[in-house]
Structures are given as C-alpha cells and as structure tokens.
Amino acid sequence: MKAYRVQGLSCSNCAAKFERNVKELPGVQDAKINFGAAKIYVNGDTTVEDLEKAGAFENLKIREEREKKIERPPFWKQKENISVYISALLVLLSWGLRTQYSEEHIIPTVGYAAAILIGGYSLFIKGVKNLSRLNFDMNTLMTIAIIGAAILGEWGEGATVVILFAISEALERYSMDKARQSIESLMDIAPDEAFVRRNGKELVIRVEDIQIGDTMIVKPGQKLAMDGIVTKGISTLNQAAITGESIPVTKTVEDEVFAGTLNEEGLLEVKVTKRVEDTTLSKIIHLVEEAQAERAPSQAFVDKFAKHYTPAIVIIALLIAIIPPLLFSADWSEWVYEGLAVLVVGCPCALVVSTPIAIVTAIGNAARKGVLIKGGIHLEEAGALKAIAFDKTGTLTKGIPTVTNIVTFGGKEVELLAMTAAIENGSKHPLATSIVREAEKKDINFGSIQVDNFQSITGKGVKAVVNNEIYYAGSPALFKELHQTIEKRIDIQIKKLQTEGKTVMILGTANEIQMLIAVADEIRESSKEVIRSLNNLGINTVMLTGDNQETANTIGKQVGVTSIEANLLPEGKLNFIKRLRNAHNSVAMVGDGVNDAPALAASTIGVAMGSAGTDTALETADIALMSDDLNKLPYTINLSRKALQIIKQNITFSLAIKLLALLLVVPGWLTLWIAIFADMGATLLVTLNSLRLLRVKE
Structure with a gap:
C-alpha cells in the first residue's frame, strides 16, 4: 500500500x-x-x-x-473561513435593519436567507445527499434544523445557527491541526539532503537518493540526514529529537548515530547504514502514526455509542415535534421548533472528538520527549497500572558489571584468572564478559589456553575441559549441587561478599573450589528517584533478578523497591509476572526488550529501555523509552493518567451538556440559540481540554 x-x-x-x-x-x-x-x-x-x-x-x-507539508495561509485567512465572515456580516446588517423594519419584513429576511446560503452552502449539499441515503450525521441534522427554522419563519435563528456551526467546524479543524503538529514536526527534524562522498566525489544529494555505504560529511551545527556509523572524527551530538535526552552525547569512531540529531562541535564522517525509510527517526514517525490508528477502549465505546446515538436523537426530535400537538392539542409550530432544536443539540460533534483528539495530543507529546506509546490502548492501560516489575541488570543498574574482589584458595591468582577468562570467553553473559575484561585489563594472556567441550549450564554457569580436567565456573548454587556442601570458611567469605551487594562466581572442579570472583553492577543515578516517584504515585515496584537473595536485597534496598524477587531464571520471571497480574490486574514489565521478551509479553504493558536503534525493542515493546532514562517512566504514567482523566471529563461533559439542554424541552425553553451554543460550546471545551495534554511536562 x-x-x-x-x-x-x-x-x-x-x-x-x-x-x-x-x-x-x-x-x-x-x-x-x-x-x-x-x-x-x-x-x-x-x-x-x-x-x-x-x-x-x-x-x-x-x-x-x-x-513536505503544503504551507497553508494563517487560520484567519483560510478560504473555508471567508464565507463565515461574509455570513456574519450579513447577519449583523440584518439585525440592524430589524430596528428600522419589522421582524417579518422582506429586507432583513433576504439578508438572513443570503447568510444561510453563503455560510451553509457546503453544509446543505452534504446534508441533502446524506438525507437521500438516510445517513443521519451532524450535517444531516443541521440541514433539517436550518430548513425547518426557515419554514417556520425563524430566519434570524437559522442564519445564526449556520454561522455558529461554521465557527465550530473551523475551531475543530484548527484544534486537530494543532494536535497533529507535534507529530508533523517530527518530519522536519532531519534535513532533506546531505553532503555525501561517493566514488571519491563530494556532492549534495537528496536523502531519497543516498545509498547504504555512502559517506556523509557532517559539519558542526548541521543535522544528520541518515543513520550510520562514525568512521572519522569526534564530536558531541544532541540526540534530544530521538531519545529525549537533554545532555549531548560524545560520539567517535565506530559509534552509531541517528538521523535528526545535531552535530554540535567537530567534523564527522559517517558511513550510511540504513535507507531513509528505515532510519530510526522514520520508524519513530511510522510507529507514532500507526499508534494513532489503534483505537483506545474509550474511543471504541464512543464510536459504538455514537452509531446508535444519532438515529436515536432523530427519533426523539420527531416524537417531540408530533406527540404534544397530536395528543395534547399543543401548537404545531412551537413543538416542531422544539424538535428542530433537539436535532441541533443532538449533534454528536463533541462526543465524537472527545477521545481521538486527546489520544493524538498525548501520543504526540510523548514522542517529542523520547517516549513511544504504540497505541491508544497502551496509553489508557499505562494510566491504570497498579504494579511495575523491573529487570535489575541494565534497567535499575547500568548493566556493566565489573570485578571487585578475587579470593584464591591454594593457587596463583594470575593462572586461575587466566583459566576462568579462557572458559568464560565462550559465553556472552555479562558476568562472563566482566571477567574477560578484568583479565584483559591486567594484560593476562588467556588466548593460548586450550578449552574443550564448552557447555553452558542454564542459569547456573558453564563447564569446560582444560588440561584434561573438567572445570566449572558459576554460581554458589552450582557448587552446592556438585559438592553437596561448601566448606564453612569459603561459605562465610561468599556470604560476606553477597551482603555487600556483589554477585559471587566460583571457579573449581567437582572436588574443590579454587577461586571466588565478586562482581558488582553499578546502580543508575536515576533509579532511586524514579522508584520513589512511582511509589508516591501508589504503584507497587518489584525488582526481578537472577542474582542470589542477599545481593538482590542489598540492591533492592538501595533503590527502594516495594518487593524483591531473586534467583529467577527467564521462566521464573514469566511465572512471577503472571502471578503479579492475577494480584494487580494491570502490570508493566520494564526490560531491554530482548532478553526479557517472555515476561514483557506476559505483562499488561511491556516497556523497553534504551530503544534507540534497537529494532527488536521498537517492535516488541508496547511503550519504548528511547534513551536509557528511567525518569521518562513517571512522566509517562502521569501523562497517561492525565489523558484518562481528560477523556473521562470530555465524555461526561459532552453527554451531560446535551442531557441538560434536552431537559429544557420539558418547559419548552429550548431554542435554536441555546442548542447551537450547547453543541458548539461542548465541542470547543472538549477540544481545549484535550490540548492541555500538550502542556504535560517531565
């Protein structure tokens, strides 16, 4: 398509x-x-x-x-609004002429009729076509009401209704454009062309013609037009447009960079890695726009309600017009007029726009701050969250563990560390990587050590054959299985390190323990404040980790989570999320979008961290925080709750004001003036109320 x-x-x-x-x-x-x-x-x-x-x-x-967007003239100069000005002028002149002539005189009547025709021409065309198809929308209702007013001789009111309805539609157009601006503006972030070196020649090329492998030359003060990898230079880039980060990030050779980011200092050469339609910015725009097509539960309710509501209003108006005259000998003109007023007040404009404009505004606001909410349903569910589970590593912590302690038992530290690094070099686990980094930092040559029959023991460690003997590297739990019990002096040492919040790994054989390695993961600076903010919002916060209970308790207490679940394998995290949903109904899981995929999928809302450039996270998460900034989470909850509150206010207000106006029929007080003001006022108020979501800040 x-x-x-x-x-x-x-x-x-x-x-x-x-x-x-x-x-x-x-x-x-x-x-x-x-x-x-x-x-x-x-x-x-x-x-x-x-x-x-x-x-x-x-x-x-x-x-x-x-x-690029077609530039439209200012709102007050737009062609659609000129007919409104002419009609309003004719109505004012006709009002003035009433003082010189009687109400029924031909001159003011002609003025009113001209105002109706000029201001309501397009309305009548739509209304008559719809009426011929028995399609009762707001154009049909307004057409019947205005023609009916003219037949009853209420030319002045008919003309005023036309003008007020036209003003209402103009304001609706303006507010929808305003709400969409936050998304439209994303399209203007990246430039349309770039300075590119191709086949030894340097030239300016439109982004559509840039190919993968081309080299972009980006000067200070310029924005990047494409995603790529830095091949030459060092500079700081402002990534706020993509990740919402306010602090510029230093980029150098081999670092990934994104279209739409601003080069602040140095000259960069960037190898293009994606076509223009595949850049992170293009994906963000696509995901945000697709999110707006996803109907929220409240919007589905409104659409279903409005489908039956409009025909019901037509029937009610017809009954009001004919029952009093037929059954109670009331005045026909008076009750037909009341019926027409009911048609006007029954226009579903305010009700229909009450939800979509709020959702468009909220999703657009979030996108500009580096939060992708992938649909109205997720926006609403985020506002109803009762509990949030956090994966520890890489979410509450920085996810870069480092070796803090090495304790040997009857062997040389260098030799044992070299053996451990050689074994762990076959593993991609973060703890294994930290040991390899420690060996490299100490210039220990472990590459020459022959490792055979490497095997991963899920959730517990690894084993391999070195020098014709089987060695194990893993958790204390693994060695309790191997040895039945761990020697008391070693066990005391393990517990001491664990109470300091460190993860302990052991190197040994099936018969003896030769070395302990303690590894710690640094807590993110933002974790404590974010958890405190979420707890203040009444949300239960849970930390999930595969670490032992002692290490988990230490880190959990430091960040301030409500509860801690330790020793969890991926399946354990999944089962815990299911139990949490049973207890709280609405639960979010915050992880990296890849390793925690089952738990993310089982939660009400999966929140992916640091998704910039990570296709998997962008695709799998319901909400993606584009930077590694947990501070976006309380903002997202606040925005969602505010959006829910505004949607409920809009629906309640738009229905209440119509019900109130309908009650005026009983004493016969409902006029076309009141009806159109009720309809226009409700539409304007729900629109302005929704636009308040643009002001929600972090």
Missing part, C-alpha cells in the same frame, strides 16, 4: 466518507484511512489529483508521504 498525507481532515465522519470515495476510484483495490495521523493508505494505481477529487467535498489537500 502507498501512503499519502491528508490536509484539512477534521472529523471522523469526513474521514470515513473520504475513504469510501477513494475505494470507488478506478484502479483502487482498497484504501484505509488513519484519522489521527491524517494519512490514507491506498492499494492500487491512483494519482494525487484523483485523491483530491475524492476529497473535494471537504476541500482536502493530498501529498505523497515524504513530501
């Missing part, structure tokens, strides 16, 4: 109609609209001109996905 961007799409009904029109175009097999992102996906052959004809009923402007 080919994607196109749509400008001027302000209501979901218009979006649905545009989708239907596009599906009917010659050469088009299928089409799918994304109202939140203002995009349409077309399967088949068509042109921008044909698509604009399909959207001519709403004067929609179409452009290809990567084409």
Whole structure:
C-alpha cells in the first residue's frame, strides 16, 4: 500500500466518507484511512489529483508521504473561513435593519436567507445527499434544523445557527491541526539532503537518493540526514529529537548515530547504514502514526455509542415535534421548533472528538520527549497500572558489571584468572564478559589456553575441559549441587561478599573450589528517584533478578523497591509476572526488550529501555523509552493518567451538556440559540481540554 498525507481532515465522519470515495476510484483495490495521523493508505494505481477529487467535498489537500507539508495561509485567512465572515456580516446588517423594519419584513429576511446560503452552502449539499441515503450525521441534522427554522419563519435563528456551526467546524479543524503538529514536526527534524562522498566525489544529494555505504560529511551545527556509523572524527551530538535526552552525547569512531540529531562541535564522517525509510527517526514517525490508528477502549465505546446515538436523537426530535400537538392539542409550530432544536443539540460533534483528539495530543507529546506509546490502548492501560516489575541488570543498574574482589584458595591468582577468562570467553553473559575484561585489563594472556567441550549450564554457569580436567565456573548454587556442601570458611567469605551487594562466581572442579570472583553492577543515578516517584504515585515496584537473595536485597534496598524477587531464571520471571497480574490486574514489565521478551509479553504493558536503534525493542515493546532514562517512566504514567482523566471529563461533559439542554424541552425553553451554543460550546471545551495534554511536562 502507498501512503499519502491528508490536509484539512477534521472529523471522523469526513474521514470515513473520504475513504469510501477513494475505494470507488478506478484502479483502487482498497484504501484505509488513519484519522489521527491524517494519512490514507491506498492499494492500487491512483494519482494525487484523483485523491483530491475524492476529497473535494471537504476541500482536502493530498501529498505523497515524504513530501513536505503544503504551507497553508494563517487560520484567519483560510478560504473555508471567508464565507463565515461574509455570513456574519450579513447577519449583523440584518439585525440592524430589524430596528428600522419589522421582524417579518422582506429586507432583513433576504439578508438572513443570503447568510444561510453563503455560510451553509457546503453544509446543505452534504446534508441533502446524506438525507437521500438516510445517513443521519451532524450535517444531516443541521440541514433539517436550518430548513425547518426557515419554514417556520425563524430566519434570524437559522442564519445564526449556520454561522455558529461554521465557527465550530473551523475551531475543530484548527484544534486537530494543532494536535497533529507535534507529530508533523517530527518530519522536519532531519534535513532533506546531505553532503555525501561517493566514488571519491563530494556532492549534495537528496536523502531519497543516498545509498547504504555512502559517506556523509557532517559539519558542526548541521543535522544528520541518515543513520550510520562514525568512521572519522569526534564530536558531541544532541540526540534530544530521538531519545529525549537533554545532555549531548560524545560520539567517535565506530559509534552509531541517528538521523535528526545535531552535530554540535567537530567534523564527522559517517558511513550510511540504513535507507531513509528505515532510519530510526522514520520508524519513530511510522510507529507514532500507526499508534494513532489503534483505537483506545474509550474511543471504541464512543464510536459504538455514537452509531446508535444519532438515529436515536432523530427519533426523539420527531416524537417531540408530533406527540404534544397530536395528543395534547399543543401548537404545531412551537413543538416542531422544539424538535428542530433537539436535532441541533443532538449533534454528536463533541462526543465524537472527545477521545481521538486527546489520544493524538498525548501520543504526540510523548514522542517529542523520547517516549513511544504504540497505541491508544497502551496509553489508557499505562494510566491504570497498579504494579511495575523491573529487570535489575541494565534497567535499575547500568548493566556493566565489573570485578571487585578475587579470593584464591591454594593457587596463583594470575593462572586461575587466566583459566576462568579462557572458559568464560565462550559465553556472552555479562558476568562472563566482566571477567574477560578484568583479565584483559591486567594484560593476562588467556588466548593460548586450550578449552574443550564448552557447555553452558542454564542459569547456573558453564563447564569446560582444560588440561584434561573438567572445570566449572558459576554460581554458589552450582557448587552446592556438585559438592553437596561448601566448606564453612569459603561459605562465610561468599556470604560476606553477597551482603555487600556483589554477585559471587566460583571457579573449581567437582572436588574443590579454587577461586571466588565478586562482581558488582553499578546502580543508575536515576533509579532511586524514579522508584520513589512511582511509589508516591501508589504503584507497587518489584525488582526481578537472577542474582542470589542477599545481593538482590542489598540492591533492592538501595533503590527502594516495594518487593524483591531473586534467583529467577527467564521462566521464573514469566511465572512471577503472571502471578503479579492475577494480584494487580494491570502490570508493566520494564526490560531491554530482548532478553526479557517472555515476561514483557506476559505483562499488561511491556516497556523497553534504551530503544534507540534497537529494532527488536521498537517492535516488541508496547511503550519504548528511547534513551536509557528511567525518569521518562513517571512522566509517562502521569501523562497517561492525565489523558484518562481528560477523556473521562470530555465524555461526561459532552453527554451531560446535551442531557441538560434536552431537559429544557420539558418547559419548552429550548431554542435554536441555546442548542447551537450547547453543541458548539461542548465541542470547543472538549477540544481545549484535550490540548492541555500538550502542556504535560517531565
């Protein structure tokens, strides 16, 4: 499917109609609209001109996905609003003429009629077409009401209703554009062209024509146009656009860099590693836009409710118009007028926009701060979280363990460390890597040691044959299985190191323990503050780790989590998340998006840490924190709760104001004036209320 961007799409009904029109175009097999992102996906052959004809009923402007936004004139100069100004002027003149002529005089009546025709022309066209198809949307309801007002001689009120409705639609257009700006602006982050060296020549090339393997030359003060690897130079890059990090990051040879980041100091040469459509920035924009197409539970409720609500309003209005005159000999004109007012007040505008505009605004705000929320459903669920489980390594800690203590028993430290490094060199486990790094740091030559029959013992360690003898390197639990008991003096040493928050690894054979290696992982600076903030929000925080209980308790107490679960294998983490969901119903798991995939999948919301450039994390997580910054988590919870609160306020308010207006029918006080003000006021207020989500800060 080919994607196109749509400008001027302000209501979901218009979006649905545009989708239907596009599906009917010659050469088009299928089409799918994304109202939140203002995009349409077309399967088949068509042109921008044909698509604009399909959207001519709403004067929609179409452009290809990567084409820059068509600059529109300022809101007050837009063509759609000029007819509103003329109509408003005619109404004011007609009001003035009423003082010189009577209410029924032809001159003010002609003025009102002209205002209705000029301001409501497009409304009537849509309304009459819909009426002929028995499609009762807001255009149909307004058309019936205005024509009815004219028949009853209420020309002034009919003209005022037209103007106020047009103003309401204009404000709705403006607010939807405003809400989408946070996503649209992401498209402007990366430049359209770059200075590239190709085949020994240096030239400026558009990003669409840049190939993998080309070398970008990025000067200080320039933004990177593509993702790549630094091949020459050193500089600091401002990655705020991608990760939300406010502090620039130093990049040098072999470091990965991203499109849209700002080169602040040095000259960099960057080898391009991805095409423009595959850059991290492009994926962020795509994921955010797709997220807006995912309907939140509250939006699904509103859409289902509105489907039955509008026909019900038509029936209620008809009954109000005919029952009092037929059964109680009431005045026909008075009750037909009340019925028309009910049609106007029953317009579902406020209700229909109450949820999508809040979701679009919240997801856009989060994206600009380095948090990807992949759908309205995840936005709502984040606001309802009762517990959050954190993987310890790489999440609450930096994930780079270092050797802190080495204790030998009857052997030379250098020889034993060399043997351990040789064995662990075959493992990719972070603890194994820390031992290899320690040996390299001490210039110990372990590469010459012959290691045979290397075998991993899941969750416990490794074993291998060295010098014709089987050696084991692993946890104390592994050696308790091998030796049944651990010698008391060694056990005391192990427990002492563990109470200091260190992970102890043992080297030995099936008969003896030869060396202890203590490894510690540094806690992130932000962990304590983030956990404290989450606990203050009433969320239970749990730390999950494969470490022993003593080490886990030490680190858990330091960061301040509510509870600690230690000695967990991947399957144990998965089972614990399931138990946690049974206890709290709504649970998040925070991990790296790869190693903790089963636990992330089992949680209500999977949150991936440090996802910039990590395709797996971007694809598997429900929420992705683009930087390694846990501080984004309390912000995300606050934003989600605020969004939930605003959505509930919008739905409640839009229904309450209509119910209140409908109650005015009983004493016969409902007028077209009150009806349109109720409808327009509700739409404007839910819109402005939703835009408050743009102001939610970290």
